[in-house]
Amino acid sequence: MNGRVTLKIFFFFLLLIIIIFLVLLFGKKLNSPAKADPNDTVLYSTHGAKVRGLDPGDIGDVTSSIIASQMIECLYQYHYLKRPYQIIPCLAENMPTVSEDGLVYTIKIKKGVLFTDDKCFKDDKGRELKAGDFVFAWKRIADIKYISKNWWIFDNKITGLDEFRQYSKTCKTSADVDYNTPVEGLQTPDDWTLVIKLRRPWPQIVYMLAHLPTAPMAKEAVDYYRKDIINHPVGTGPYKLNRWHKGSYIEMVKNPTFRDEFYPSEGEANDATNGILADAGKKLPLTNRLVTVLIQEDPPQWFLFLQGKIDVSGIPKDNFSEAIDLRRQLTPEMRARNIKLLTFRDPSTYWFGFNMEDEVLGKNLPLRMALSCAVDRDKYVELFTNNRSEAAYGFIPPLMSCYNANIKNISQTSYNVQKARKLVKEAEQIYGSKLPRLVLSMPGTDIVFRQQGDFLKRCFSDAGLDVEMDYMDWPTFQNKIKTKSAQIFALGWVGDIPDAENFLQLFYSKNVSPGSNNFNYSNPEFDQIYEKAYVMSDGAERDALYKKAEEVVVKDCPAIFLTHGVAFILTHDWAMNIKPNAFAYGTSKYRRVDEAKKAAYKELLRKLK
Amino acid sequence: MIAYIIRRLLYTIPIIFGVLLVTFILFNVVSGDVSDQIAGKAASAETIKEIRAEYGWDKPLFLSWDSQFINHLKNCLTFQFGRSWSDRELIITKIAQGALPSLSLTVPMFIGEVAISISLALIVAFFRGTIIDIMSVFICVVLMSVPFLSFILFGQYFLAFKWGLFPVYFWPDLPLPQYVALPVLIGIIAGLGGNLRFYRTVMLDELRNDYVRTAFAKGLSSRSVLFRHVLKNAMIPIITQVILAIPFLFLGSLLLERFFGIPGLGYLMIDAIGARDFQVINAMTFIGAILFVVFNLITDICYSIVDPRVSFE
Numbered sequence: 001m002n003g004r005v006t007l008k009i010f011f012f013f014l015l016l017i018i019i020i021f022l023v024l025l026f027g028k029k030l031n032s033p034a035k036a037d038p039n040d041t042v043l044y045s046t047h048g049a050k051v052r053g054l055d056p057g058d059i060g061d062v063t064s065s066i067i068a069s070q071m072i073e074c075l076y077q078y079h080y081l082k083r084p085y086q087i088i089p090c091l092a093e094n095m096p097t098v099s100e101d102g103l104v105y106t107i108k109i110k111k112g113v114l115f116t117d118d119k120c121f122k123d124d125k126g127r128e129l130k131a132g133d134f135v136f137a138w139k140r141i142a143d144i145k146y147i148s149k150n151w152w153i154f155d156n157k158i159t160g161l162d163e164f165r166q167y168s169k170t171c172k173t174s175a176d177v178d179y180n181t182p183v184e185g186l187q188t189p190d191d192w193t194l195v196i197k198l199r200r201p202w203p204q205i206v207y208m209l210a211h212l213p214t215a216p217m218a219k220e221a222v223d224y225y226r227k228d229i230i231n232h233p234v235g236t237g238p239y240k241l242n243r244w245h246k247g248s249y250i251e252m253v254k255n256p257t258f259r260d261e262f263y264p265s266e267g268e269a270n271d272a273t274n275g276i277l278a279d280a281g282k283k284l285p286l287t288n289r290l291v292t293v294l295i296q297e298d299p300p301q302w303f304l305f306l307q308g309k310i311d312v313s314g315i316p317k318d319n320f321s322e323a324i325d326l327r328r329q330l331t332p333e334m335r336a337r338n339i340k341l342l343t344f345r346d347p348s349t350y351w352f353g354f355n356m357e358d359e360v361l362g363k364n365l366p367l368r369m370a371l372s373c374a375v376d377r378d379k380y381v382e383l384f385t386n387n388r389s390e391a392a393y394g395f396i397p398p399l400m401s402c403y404n405a406n407i408k409n410i411s412q413t414s415y416n417v418q419k420a421r422k423l424v425k426e427a428e429q430i431y432g433s434k435l436p437r438l439v440l441s442m443p444g445t446d447i448v449f450r451q452q453g454d455f456l457k458r459c460f461s462d463a464g465l466d467v468e469m470d471y472m473d474w475p476t477f478q479n480k481i482k483t484k485s486a487q488i489f490a491l492g493w494v495g496d497i498p499d500a501e502n503f504l505q506l507f508y509s510k511n512v513s514p515g516s517n518n519f520n521y522s523n524p525e526f527d528q529i530y531e532k533a534y535v536m537s538d539g540a541e542r543d544a545l546y547k548k549a550e551e552v553v554v555k556d557c558p559a560i561f562l563t564h565g566v567a568f569i570l571t572h573d574w575a576m577n578i579k580p581n582a583f584a585y586g587t588s589k590y591r592r593v594d595e596a597k598k599a600a601y602k603e604l605l606r607k608l609k
Numbered sequence: 610m611i612a613y614i615i616r617r618l619l620y621t622i623p624i625i626f627g628v629l630l631v632t633f634i635l636f637n638v639v640s641g642d643v644s645d646q647i648a649g650k651a652a653s654a655e656t657i658k659e660i661r662a663e664y665g666w667d668k669p670l671f672l673s674w675d676s677q678f679i680n681h682l683k684n685c686l687t688f689q690f691g692r693s694w695s696d697r698e699l700i701i702t703k704i705a706q707g708a709l710p711s712l713s714l715t716v717p718m719f720i721g722e723v724a725i726s727i728s729l730a731l732i733v734a735f736f737r738g739t740i741i742d743i744m745s746v747f748i749c750v751v752l753m754s755v756p757f758l759s760f761i762l763f764g765q766y767f768l769a770f771k772w773g774l775f776p777v778y779f780w781p782d783l784p785l786p787q788y789v790a791l792p793v794l795i796g797i798i799a800g801l802g803g804n805l806r807f808y809r810t811v812m813l814d815e816l817r818n819d820y821v822r823t824a825f826a827k828g829l830s831s832r833s834v835l836f837r838h839v840l841k842n843a844m845i846p847i848i849t850q851v852i853l854a855i856p857f858l859f860l861g862s863l864l865l866e867r868f869f870g871i872p873g874l875g876y877l878m879i880d881a882i883g884a885r886d887f888q889v890i891n892a893m894t895f896i897g898a899i900l901f902v903v904f905n906l907i908t909d910i911c912y913s914i915v916d917p918r919v920s921f922e
Contacts (some may be wrong), residue, residue: 048791052696052879060649144659149649192827230697246698246706248779250872295778297868299762303770303777421671475646482645509709514654591871 004127010042023193041593042289043575044299044310050247050294053230056215057141060149062585063294065212069586070252070290072235075107075134076195076210078584081267085402085583086497087206091129091216091236094190094235095206097215102201102535107209109134109192114257116240118232120224126257129236131188133216136179138186139164140217145174150213157205159185159197176548179219201535207497212585238285238589252290263577263590276577285589286577302304306337308601312592315446315568323570328387337604338573338597344580345399348565349392349503352440354455354558357520358487360438364430368557370423371438371488372413374463375456375560382453389563394495394550395507399582400500402543406551410562411554420463437466440488443477452490482514491518494565498583499547504530507553519558526552574598610913612883617909621902626682628898633681636887638670647694664694677751681891690892694707695884700892703877710874711861714789718796721901723851725797731835734816745805761801762789762869764850791867811846815839818834844915852908856900860893 056072059065074516077090089095115126138158141148142155142165147148154161160183171177198205202305208214221234233241236259239252259368265280279286295301298316305313315323323339325331328342352375356362390398393414394407408414427428428435440456442449453469460467467488472480505511508530509522524547533545554561571578574597577590635681644660661667669676684690733745768791769777773793776783814823816839824834861875874893881889 053698055697058697144655147648147659148654148662150651152649155653169659227697228699243781245779245781245872246703247872247876249872251781251783293778293780293870295870299765299871300778300868303765305769307773307777309777427845473885474883475643478646479642554855559814 002127024044028313041287041595042291043287043593044291044293045312045588046293046295046304046310046313048152048294048296050296051250053231054133054233054241056212056233056235057137057146057150057217058148058230059212066585067250067252067292068233068235069212069237069584070239071233071241071255072212072215072238073586074210074212074215075109077586078210078581079264080581080584080587080590081264081579083268085581087210090210092209094528095208096209102203102537103198105196105198105205107194107196109194110259111192111360113235113236113259114235115221116255117257118221118231118234120218120221120234121569126234127218129216130191132191133192133218134214135183135186135188135361136219136222137215137217139179139181139183140222142183143168143174143177143179145171145177148213152199153208153211153213157198157202158183158455161185163262179370194524203535203537204497204499204501207499210538211496223260230403237586239290242289248294250292250294254285254288258285261589267579271579276579278590279577279590287588288593290588305364305570305572306604308598312569312571312578315386315570317386320388324386324568334570336608340571340573342569342571342578342580344567344569344582345390345397346565346567347397347399347498347582348492349395349397349492350389350492350562351392351395351564352562353489353491353519354560355484355487355489355520356522356558357484358539360431360436361487364427364558366423366430366490369413369469370420370427370463371460371465372411372560373420373423374459374465376415376459376560379560380452380455381563383455384448385563388568389565392561392564394554394561394606395503395559396500396546397495397503398490400495400498400503402500402546404547406471407554408548410551411557413554413560417462418444420465424464432603435466438469438487439468439470441471441473441480441486442490443474445471445473481518484513484520489518489563492562496583500550501534502535504546507549507558521553521556521558523552523556572598572601574601591604610910614906614910616905621906624902625898627896628684628895629682630678632891632894633678636891637666637677637681642666643694643887646885653671659757664691680809682737685891685895691768691888693881693886693889695881695886695889702888703889704896707872708859709878710751710871711866711875712858713785714792714796714865714873715858717789718793718800718862719854721793721797722800726801726804726808727847729801729805730812733805733809734753735835737813739814745809749802749806752799753806753873755799757799757864760795761792761864765868768794770828779872788869789871792862792869792871793914796862796865807850808843808847811840811843815843819906841915845912848911848915849908852904852911853901854895855905860897 045069047063047066048063049383051064051067053059053064054063054071055070056068059068073090075090075092075596076087079086079088091110091113093110096107098105101494109129115121115129117124117126121127138154138161140146141150142154142161144165145168148354151165156162164183165180167181168177176214178596187195189195196205215235218234221232222229225232230242238255238261240255241250242253243249243251245608261284262283263279263284263286265277267277271277293304293310295304298318301310301313302316304310304318319450323331323334324341330339334341352371354361354371361368363385381389381391383389393411394404395402404410425434440453442453447469457467457469477486477489481489481491493503493506506516507519507521509527510519511517512520512522527590529545529549529552533542536542567580569580574594575593576592581587644657644664644666648656649658658667665680666678668680671678692698693700693703729745731740731913736742737798765777769775776788779788821834821839823837859874860875860878863875863879865871866873866875867879877889878893880886881893
């Protein structure tokens with residue numbers, strides 16, 4: 001080969017290598033932290049799902065709710081520190097005045113609360129919040145042309161609102177719906193008073209008034225942004241939207257017109273010793289900016305947390321042993337980084353539900369019990385959740401006040417292969433021949449679902465049961481459930497409010513598929529208890545009814561109740577005032593960053609290297 | 610040539626119609642109804658009915674001037690794809706916003722990959738049969754055998770997390786070249802094996818031709834033989850490979866965008882598949898098909914430029 005040509009090619013490659021090297025250097029230089037404003041405090045967090053939209057009326061997913069709750073407020077909120085969970089006023093002046101029959105709620109709105117400055121308002125200045133903004137927001141959810149996911153909140157609850165929904169059906173387009181049409185159950189005697197008239201007592205309304213979809217909406221914002229309101233949250237909250245790179249990053253900054261709200265001065269007994277009351281009485285929010293990085297894959301999220309670029313993180317399954325040892329404590333490596341571990345029970349229950357309308361399962365209690373007795377829950381918890389859950393035998397999670405600690409004995413469905421085999425024989429007698437193959441629908445196709453499937457198949461086969469796994473994507477699975485065509489299905493429920501009614505309604509016969517009762521369970525005794533408890537206020541009597549209702553259900557065994565979730569959270573030591581809350585989303589206003597400790601971590605990282 | 614281009618453009622009409630028909634049948638007939646999914650967890654039948662009316666799914670599929678298929682044709686041909694049902698955002702806005710991040714990742718990756726592969730292919734073709742050639746084939750096979758995800762995990766762990774040479778993830782305060790540098794590097798290395806083997810084969814095929822021996826026999830320099838004759842004659846397969854890869858640049862890189870948080874079209878596509886957002890998938894498929902047809906035409910025109918033997922008749 002000609003020497004000159006070889007030389008040219010050599011130089012070409014040399015040039016390429018130099019370019020790559022420069023890129024590397026360039027990368028290294030820019031990777032060092034940019035010059036920061038010393039007075040700027042920033043909280044960095046991460047979520048594993050994308051933000052689908054910030055219009056509270058149509059919000060239906062957790063990530064969007066968490067982001068929107070930093071900017072949009074409701075009438076009520078959860079006390080940040082007190083447990084059991086307690087509702088306190090937010091945009092309301094005080095707790096509602098309730099009529100003796102429990103049908104009329106009168107709520108005073110705080111005066112002087114401003115919507116955040118936005119170009120939808122006159123002179124770009126946010127106007128004062130009025131009671132009519134709640135009426136507008138709720139009529140909007142009722143308006144069928146708006147197609148809100150959240151109509152279930154108000155369905156058949158407020159006098160006249162269902163009639164407004166019927167009226168909206170008669171309109172040709174969304175623009176034809178007249179929001180001045182009066183609704184008897186939503187009155188505003190003055191700009192700061194809201195009167196709600198109910199069709200029947202609904203004590204859970206207070207929790208719903210702390211639920212993001214019931215937040216007020218400024219009509220100006222809806223008219224100005226129309227369908228693009230999903231990208232332009234206009235609220236009264238402590239933060240406002242600054243930057244949003246769809247799918248990967250969202251930044252909020254302090255709302256300069258936020259009303260006076262202060263850090264709580266009371267909490268649980270050990271809050272003072274844990275330093276969580278150190279900021280008592282300080283004006284909220286305590287941090288200037290909130291940055292949320294949206295990461296759907298575990299490795300980058302874990303790397304960013306260890307690099308100190310994210311303040312708080314969950315623990316990816318594959319990194320669990322790196323963070324937590326066999327005694328459920330932090331590993332020495334995590335302790336060396338001054339990382340803290342927080343654990344708390346979340347309001348969740350997961351199960352393998354039975355379709356009670358299925359010919360084979362629905363009429364065969366011994367078969368359902370055999371399936372339940374065949375599943376080794378403790379092994380499942382160890383294998384598939386890194387022990388981040390507790391075995392379940394009922395549907396009410398342990399953090400609820402009405403949790404029945406004896407539910408395991410009542411259900412009589414603990415793991416017992418011998419018992420399961422006996423029950424299978426009984427089931428065969430009822431069925432009249434050998435049991436047919438059953439099908440368990442799994443809402444995923446990845447390796448973890450298949451491992452779970454193998455585990456379950458072995459459990460069932462040990463008990464003499466033939467169960468086939470059917471793996472599918474989530475939408476197909478959902479469709480199967482809604483059309484009652486799944487025989488056994490893997491599903492669960494995470495409570496929206498700290499009231500077990502939220503779980504009980506999953507078994508109410510009027511809610512069968514496509515409603516929330518995916519089991520298609522129907523028991524008049526349960527329905528009677530549910531209807532009685534539904535209209536009762538919080539208290540021991542209602543708790544006793546909830547327990548009774550759960551007993552009725554577990555004895556009918558409409559599901560293999562599997563686990564209740566336990567959340568593990570890691571925080572860096574500079575993230576202050578972190579107290580997990582299973583129901584509240586807008587809690588970033590209480591959190592603070594200790595910049596000195598954060599700077600020390602950078603030094604620590606250098607030493608660890 | 611103009612007549613040829615017009616003729617080819619006319620051919621695209623049935624192709625585009627076929628694409629639209631297939632996507633319509635796949636997303637509207639075979640895959641079933643997603644209205645209950647849009648309606649949320651406790652939706653009533655009336656809400657589902659309203660959703661079907663909003664998206665026009667209550668209309669007949671084919672046999673009407675106002676059928677779903679005719680509307681599908683109209684919407685696609687006017688690029689009015691409507692709103693994504695998963696987040697109610699305008700699909701055309703989503704695509705416009707995702708195009709730049711995707712192109713900023715795929716264009717440098719593509720240029721780097723082509724430049725390095727062709728240059729290395731020339732070298733190994735010249736050194737054919739020697740240890741350099743054997744080693745290059747071995748390395749190519751190794752690179753081709755390693756799953757793409759392994760390159761991503763390895764690069765993210767060592768180059769970004771352990772050694773801190775690059776950012777681990779998208780960070781908007783950083784300039785664009787920096788956060789795409791690592792995914793570009795990973796993309797180039799991961800694609801090098803297959804490309805190098807392809808171009809090496811192309812070069813070897815040319816080097817074995819009689820005209821190369823004749824050129825050397827006439828005393829032409831290696832430079833002249835390589836760059837004036839071999840490279841030019843190898844251009845047809847290279848052009849085919851390169852130009853037909855361009856439409857895919859607009860569609861982004863699914864895995865790289867997801868692992869590095871680049872808010873591009875690959876990310877958009879994978880999200881839409883996960884959410885069963887057929888409107889978005891349909892829009893991306895349609896745009897992909899248009900680009901593919903257009904670049905096919907460009908490829909054919911380029912053939913005539915590099916090889917006068919190719920005729921448009």
